[in-house]
Amino acid sequence: MTNRCVRLLLDFDACAQRDSGQDSVFLHRRDRKFALTCEEQGEKPTSKRWMAYINRFNDAEAESRQALQTLRSWRRINSGFVAFGALFGILSMLGLLFYDGGQRINITVIIAFVAFQLLLALFTTVQSLAGWQPWRLVLRRFQKNAPNDIKTKLQPVLMAKAAQLGGLCFAFAGLLTLLTMVLLQDLAFGWSTTLETDAQAYHRFIGIVAAPWAWLWSLAAPDLALVEATRFFRASSPDTNINPALWGQWWPFIAMLWIMWTLLPRAILYFTAGLIVERKARRLLATHPAAAALQYRMQTPTLETGNEHNDSVDLPDISQQFALSPLPNARVLLTWAGAHDTALPQTLNADKMVVAKVGGSMTLVDDRNTVAKVASALSKKSSSISDTKPKTKAQKPYEYKVKTPKSEDKKAQASGQEAQESAPHKVSATTSTILKTSLKADDHNVLLVTHSWEPPTGELEDFIANAYKNWPKTAHIVIVPVATNMQREPQPHHVQQWLRFANRTLPDFVSVSLLPTDEVSSTLQDTQHE
Secondary structure, three states: HHHHHHHHHHHHHHHHHHHHHOOOOHHHHHHHHHHHHHHHHHHOOOHHHHHHHOOOOOOOOOHHHHHHHHHHHHHHHHHHHHHHHHHHHHHHHHHHHOOOOOOOEEHHHHHHHHHHHHHHHHHHHHHHHHOOOOHHHHHHHOOOOOOHHHHHHHHHHHHHHHHHHHHHHHHHHHHHHHHHHHHHHOOOEEOOOOOOOOOHHHHHHHHHHHHHHOOOOHOOOOOOHHHHEEEEEOOOOOOOOOHHHHHHHHHHHHHHHHHHHHHHHHHHHHHHHHHHHHHHEEEEEEEOOOHHHHHHHOOOOOOOOOOOHHHHHHOOOOOOOOOOOOOOOOOOOEOOOOOOOOOOOHHHHHOOOOOEEOOOOOOOHHHHHHHHHHHHHHHHHHHHHHOOOOOOOOOOOOEEOOOOOOOHHHHHHHHHOOOOOOOOOOOOOOOEEOOOOOOOOOOOOOEEEEEOOOOHHHHHHHHHHHHHOOOOOOOOEEEEOOOOOOOOOOOOOHHHHHHHHHHOOOOOOOEEEEOOOOHHHHHHHHHHHO
């Protein structure tokens, strides 16, 4: 029974160490399914059933080998204690019964030796309950692998059981030696002590020692006459008047003394040590950290979504649902925070009513004056447009041309498919889409050129809010972020921040556009030729 409990604990600990490298979601689903299966079958979800369940399709030989290796090491330790105890019992009894014919075998020495063995047996039990490890050097000699926490906690009780087994073999071997010596030799027993005591006091002491068996075997309880007749002194010569047969009548007392106060206590304490080991193994199994986690997983329901993807390590989605707008031919151009330092295309600077710098090194007064100047220009143009009533003419919708790689163009030509003209739709800033418009110049739009890599600031938000209050209701700001290299488009994540800013600020008043890279390239080439 003890070996089964220890084996169960060691196997459970090995399975827990193996599960420590598994995913927590997998363990939760597996153990919850095990609990539901036991509930359907009407069985209790014990640790033994759990290990049988998880090892159905796994190779559990590694865990079994670890447990068997530990148990084998303890069997070797027990075997060593058995051999040593038996040998020491024989030698001890031979030493106690040594008789050369001149002196008597002292009963007092045998009683003292038995008392010492009883105290040693009790001390072994106490040290196992207290968790002491006086046998640590012996364990290091027999165990090759370093013990883990569970094995370390089991060592005191297992070692105490091995020691009690060795003591039991010592007592049994000593008893057999005693009986053999009584049978083969003529032993002469007597009693002697340095203390001043009489035969009656010694007889009372012998009566207390022999009380457990005096009712069963009267010959094993010496009477007063035998005690008085068998006292001897080493300094005096032997008394020849005493019947020699009286010296041998002590052996039943010695045999029962050894059985009752050495052999029987060792047997009782050995079986007690087995119960202590079993109790310790059960308690360690119940308080095992993995057992508490297992109970939680079995009792807590799991949520099955059908999605095997674990998004706990995924970054948040920073993409947005707003697209770039077409770049209009506005008559007002503003550059924000030094964006004028970049060589802008001539298409932006041509035919502009107002070209001004705002933000950055410009003061707040300069920004207010610029807002007022643009408001005046937009108001005049708005009134002139409202006075003249042009004929209504259907305008063409926005047309977008999407650049495609040459490889895709070749595939389209080979398949005989013509490129489809895309209808107005939202275009993500993560693509290399070039937005163009076929509309004529819109005098209500204001282009605001910014550096794409610079994030929007609160100062820019205040400028837009001031413009929204002072400009006509038909006015519209188009933010144009430009890169350091005008021949390339801004980075997608740079454009994303401006799109989020436009939507967060005033989506009906602010939009974002990009410069067509083909026009920029041609403009820069013309500038270089000039």
